[in-house]
Every structure is written in structure tokens, then in C-alpha cells.
Amino acid sequence: MKCRVCRGKAVIAVRRHNANFCRSHFLEHVRRQVERTIDDYKMFGSDDRLVLGVSGGKDSLALWDILTGLGYRVDGVYLHLGIGEYSSESLTLSQRFALTRNLRLEVVDLTVEYGFAVPEAAAASHRTPCSACGLSKRYSLNKVAAERGYDVLVMGHNLDDEAATLFSNVLGWNVEYLGRQHPVLPSTEDGLCKKVKPLIRVAERETAAYAILAGIDYEVEECPMAAGNTINRYKEWLNRLEEQSPGIKANFLFGFLERGSPLFEVSDDIALRICSNCGQPTTGDVCAFCRLQQVTISRRQDG
Amino acid sequence: MKVILRNPRREVELEGVRRVAEVFRRLELVPESYLVIKSGELVTSDEPVSDEDVLELRPVISGG
Numbered sequence A: 001m002k003c004r005v006c007r008g009k010a011v012i013a014v015r016r017h018n019a020n021f022c023r024s025h026f027l028e029h030v031r032r033q034v035e036r037t038i039d040d041y042k043m044f045g046s047d048d049r050l051v052l053g054v055s056g057g058k059d060s061l062a063l064w065d066i067l068t069g070l071g072y073r074v075d076g077v078y079l080h081l082g083i084g085e086y087s088s089e090s091l092t093l094s095q096r097f098a099l100t101r102n103l104r105l106e107v108v109d110l111t112v113e114y115g116f117a118v119p120e121a122a123a124a125s126h127r128t129p130c131s132a133c134g135l136s137k138r139y140s141l142n143k144v145a146a147e148r149g150y151d152v153l154v155m156g157h158n159l160d161d162e163a164a165t166l167f168s169n170v171l172g173w174n175v176e177y178l179g180r181q182h183p184v185l186p187s188t189e190d191g192l193c194k195k196v197k198p199l200i201r202v203a204e205r206e207t208a209a210y211a212i213l214a215g216i217d218y219e220v221e222e223c224p225m226a227a228g229n230t231i232n233r234y235k236e237w238l239n240r241l242e243e244q245s246p247g248i249k250a251n252f253l254f255g256f257l258e259r260g261s262p263l264f265e266v267s268d269d270i271a272l273r274i275c276s277n278c279g280q281p282t283t284g285d286v287c288a289f290c291r292l293q294q295v296t297i298s299r300r301q302d303g
Numbered sequence B: 001m002k003v004i005l006r007n008p009r010r011e012v013e014l015e016g017v018r019r020v021a022e023v024f025r026r027l028e029l030v031p032e033s034y035l036v037i038k039s040g041e042l043v044t045s046d047e048p049v050s051d052e053d054v055l056e057l058r059p060v061i062s063g064g
Ligand code: SF4
Pocket: A081, A118, A129, A130, A131, A133, A134, A223, A224, A225, A226, A229, B062, B063, B064
């Protein structure tokens, strides 16, 4: 296969774009996709203070590389989930990335900050690990972003993450979630930081290829708690469909964003309240994160 | 040829494979879920391979 741009030897085929690329033209292609996404969705400008959720995986590190390459100044925040060797190894990779590129990385340790780690919280709350983990990530990354005065919280979710989440929300007809699935969520007065996902046009296979081709050392091992994760299973199924019909994942996601999501929009007057325990925004009295923390710690005392 | 798979890490021996695409057919894996690395370089599905090669199939799906 030959590169679409220079006719040199291709290292990757992007079938939904009907295009093959050599290393340098692929990197350029991905950067352009991200640039276009930032512009199209008016995600941020060069004056905004940006903070990126960094996990040490391919997506967040590739995005950090892309955004700094596009000239944005982006700090990172790493949330230590307390998942054994996997967490310590991905922290090391994140710190090494930041250090060699002279980027600022703040580390928040769930155990130090809140007194529990993901595996224990999952067991205590009867949530799946990924659900306890996702809640903890959303909560603490937003808190850091809001408290440190950042304008925008940037997340590394890729096309496959978003398509699989959409698939899952459609299978279960989770209409509230469908109403909130958007690449830009605005800030609110009561403490939600603006949140954006600039990688939604880049497939997971492409973010991985970007990381490898850009020489980024990322966490290749899978999280030990991911076994049986439904989102990963949906990704696998969507990839089978993609194999038969290149572009089907992107059509599914972007068709929804353009034509489907307006139908599920929630009115702004579901007023958010302030959690009586931590002061973060919530719809109830005590927020879901504080409830997770309480149940985890009380289980430990009981038993 | 030797094929290295991950999560969990394991190795498979295949004989008489001529192109990368055939590896996926033989192992019944979905190409969209992997990248293929040969001698440290990413390669496409039409890349010729021989019994002496070592291929890594790097899974691209991760985390929740
Ligand atoms: S796989 Fe699940 S538990 Fe592991 S880091 Fe991702 S969301 Fe958290």
C-alpha cells in the first residue's frame, strides 16, 4: 500500500477515509482531524487555560502530544486509582512523558485524597469496577479543574469510546445519558467545568497508531479490572461491523450528534444543587461520589 | 512465524502465512481491533511475511 499523499510506503490504512498513510502524513492527518474538531465544536481558543485528564494510556498521551504540537499550553492531571501495579506503572509513564516534554502534571491520589481505592469501592458498592472508577474520575478531575481555575477540562475519549457508549445507551434507552452525550459540555455556575473531547473523530486504532508512530511510551497492559467490561465488548462488536462496513462507527456517532441528540436534550431547569457533604454540584442531597465514599468506608468499619 | 499477542501475553506459531491479512483469518481475530508491528514498524494488511518473522498484534481496545 502507498501513502495517499506522497506515494511512499504506507504504515496504516484508514479504510473509512479510503486512505493509506506513511508515518509523517498519518501524524499530520490525525493532527488535522483534531484541529478541525476543536474548531467545529468551538472547544477552546489559545487564551483558554486547559487541563487534560491523563491516564498514561495511548489516548491521553497522544492527545497531549497533539495539542502541544498545535501550540496549545495544556497542563495534565493524573488520578491515581489504586489499581496495583497497573496504576503505578501508568503513573510512571505519565510522569516520564511530562518530564521529557517539560509539561506540568498534577497527581491526585484517590486513597490519599478520599481514603479509598477503586477495587475496594467497587466491592463495597456492588458497582462494577469501571462504574466506580468512572464516577471517581469524573468527580475528581472536575474538582481539580474547577478549583485550580482552569477554563476547560480536556478528555481523551476517542471515536470508539463514544460510539460504544452511545451503543450502550441506545441498547438500554438511557434517555438522560443520551441527552448529555456531547463532545462539549458547558460550564455551570455551580461548579461544573467546561468539558471537551477533541479525539472524537479519531478511531481507537488510530490513536494507538499515533502513539506508536510518535514514539510515545504508553501503558500497553490492560487494566486488570477491565475483564468483562461491557463497553470493551461493544467495541469489539462494533469493530466487526466496521470490518464489513468501513465508516459505520463514525456514521453512528456523528449521525447521532447531528440528528439524534437534539431530540434527547434535557432542559436546563433540572437545577443542580450543592452536595451537602462536599459542595460539588449534584441533583440529589449528597452527591454520588460522596455516597460511594461513605459506603466504602462504612463497609470497612463493619467488617 | 511467531505471533505475539497481549492481554494476556501469549505466543502462537503459524506456518506458511504469506501476508499479514492471513494471520487474522487464521487466528479468527478482527483486524480493526489490532495494529501489527513487524521488526519495530507498523505494517499494513498486505505486508508480505515469512516463517522467520515475528509479528506483534497490539490490541487497540482499552479501558472503560
Ligand atoms: S478499565 Fe475500568 S477500572 Fe480500569 S481504569 Fe478503565 S474504567 Fe477504571
